[in-house]
Amino acid sequence: MTRTVLVTGGTSGIGRAIARMFAAERAKVFITGRHADTVGSAAEESGVHGVVCDATDPDQVASLADRVGQLDVLVNAAGGLAPAVPGGAAPLEALLAQWQANLAQNLLTAVLTTAALQDRFVRGGSVISIGSIGAERRGGSYGAAKAALAAWNAGLSAELAPGGVTCNVISAGYVEGTNFFAGGLSDERHRALVEETHDKRPGTADDIAQTACFLASPGARHITGQTIHVNGGAFTTR
Ligand SMILES: NC(=O)c1ccc[n+]([C@@H]2O[C@H](COP(=O)([O-])OP(=O)(O)OC[C@H]3O[C@@H](n4cnc5c(N)ncnc54)[C@H](OP(=O)(O)O)[C@@H]3O)[C@@H](O)[C@H]2O)c1
Secondary structure (H helix, E strand, C coil): CCCEEEEECCCCHHHHHHHHHHHHCCCEEEEEECCHHHHHHHHHHHCCEEEECCCCCHHHHHHHHHHHCCEEEEEECCCCCCCCCCCCCCHHHHHHHHHHHHHHHHHHHHHHHHHHHHHHEEEEEEEEEEEEHHHHCCCHHHHHHHHHHHHHHHHHHHHHHHHCCEEEEEEECCECCCCCCCCCCCHHHHHHHHHCCCCCCCECHHHHHHHHHHHCCHHHCCCCCEEEEECCCCCCCC
């Protein structure tokens, strides 16, 4: 049977790779992003359905849910580093704006989208949210938002797994080839991020997409409430 998959933030990088992998498995895939031009071109290139939706906006998210209908897999990939607050703001005002922006983009996007869709999951469904290694180290407001995403996921799993819906976070290490760093990553920083992995390579969007497809597969039905680290050993767990 054809599965229906929604990938928020599917216009580039990790979300786009995930959307393409599910589409290759013949799923009916919806992607979202905030801008009509990038949503349209990415949807066409990937052979999926595009919906313009800012996942921090409750009205837009509610309309998205009506458009998608019944759902097998939700991937909350929308996120990223919120832009720095322009100069001129008072220090505490700027700090507040920075934290609110990162919490909105990296936590509330997933919370709102999942809440709007959680009654539409079929039994055997999956919610997969993209976290970050930044939650484990000096990640500032971005890392704190991703840490909160993992904490929220644990409660979500307790709520949805009795109805047959698994809920997991994929905590990604450094992934190259996306718009995440917006061209702002120096060669030196790239080398340092690769050096701290055990396998001495950057992650790829497909590394994360493969994990997402596994978490939505029959072989992963007893995995829920977890944070799965995909980072080449840059952060290890016991
Ligand atoms: N790349 C890395 O090294 C890395 C590492 C760890 C975790 N991550 C996480 O992986 C996820 C994907 O990032 P990426 O590296 O693939 O970066 P990316 O290429 O910049 O992709 C981010 C996607 O999110 C969308 N987006 C951002 N805010 C949104 C919002 N409010 N509503 C809807 N869509 C929104 C963007 O589309 P529009 O801008 O068009 O809206 C874009 O499709 C993010 O959650 C990021 O935090 C990335």
